[in-house]
Amino acid sequence: MSLTTQFYTMIAMIGMGGVFGAALDTYHRFLKRPDRSRWIVFIHDVLFWVVQGLLIFYVLYVVNFGEVRFYIFLALFCGFSAYQALFKSYYVKMLEFTIKLVIAVYRFCRKMFQTLIIAPIRWIITVIIVVVIGLAKFIYRLMYGLLKLLIAVSKILLSPLSLLIKIIWKLIPKAIKKHLIIYYHKLAGVFEKSKNTMIKVINRWKRKK
Structure with missing residues (x-):
């Protein structure tokens, strides 16, 4: 070195x-x-x-x-x-x-x-969330107001029809009324049985799934 x-x-x-x-x-x-x-x-x-x-x-x-x-x-x-x-x-x-x-x-x-x-x-x-919540509240109130208005208008429009049905019902003879009531109860029973059958079928399908 x-x-x-x-x-x-x-x-x-x-x-x-x-x-x-x-x-x-x-x-x-x-x-x-x-x-x-x-x-x-x-x-x-x-x-x-x-x-x-x-x-x-x-x-x-x-x-x-x-x-x-x-x-x-x-x-x-x-x-x-x-x-x-x-x-x-x-x-x-x-x-x-x-x-x-x-x-x-x-x-x-x-x-x-x-x-x-x-x-x-x-x-x-934050601004987006506030705007979305505000729009949702506005739409909800608007829809709620429209629904109330629709219900009120429907009541006004259907009141004459309801009154007419009541008058017709009063004019129907009692014998016919009894038959109509019997048919109504039969139809209600049929619908109730159909409803129960559908519920049972759905429950069985859910259990198998």
């Missing part, structure tokens, strides 16, 4: 040590260990260390084709220590600011979405 490659490797590993420190602080900020179960924390820890190891090895492979030397670990430790001593406080502040900024932007976008899209849709749906 040439001196130039060794120099690049040292610089890259120092940088990766700093990146690892920043990633570790970011990981702890979002993980919130006290609020998580132990097995979840364990799985996240394993995944974090695997990802960091793969990332460091990838950078090492790009710089010197993956040759591992003792000074690489020293360079990583120096980069991590430099981050902890010089940049950690600034990075943590920047991270918190970024998180607050993202949350504020998200809340603003959500509020704008609710104001510009959700609220008009709700208003349109």
Whole structure:
């Protein structure tokens, strides 16, 4: 390995040590260990260390084709220590600011979405429902009024016919009236039997179905 490659490797590993420190602080900020179960924390820890190891090895492979030397670990430790001593406080502040900024932007976008899209849709749906209910009530009242008017007109038109039937009924001899009443009861009995038969047939069909 040439001196130039060794120099690049040292610089890259120092940088990766700093990146690892920043990633570790970011990981702890979002993980919130006290609020998580132990097995979840364990799985996240394993995944974090695997990802960091793969990332460091990838950078090492790009710089010197993956040759591992003792000074690489020293360079990583120096980069991590430099981050902890010089940049950690600034990075943590920047991270918190970024998180607050993202949350504020998200809340603003959500509020704008609710104001510009959700609220008009709700208003349109409410107006449609009110209009439909109003039309239904209007149609119901109109039909009810027409039905009452039709019944009143029918009573007026049929009253002379009813009066004529009563007069004719009074003029019919009693003997004929008795026969008519007997025929009426017979017809009523026939209709009642037919009705009962139809009901039985329908019930049997429903049971078979």
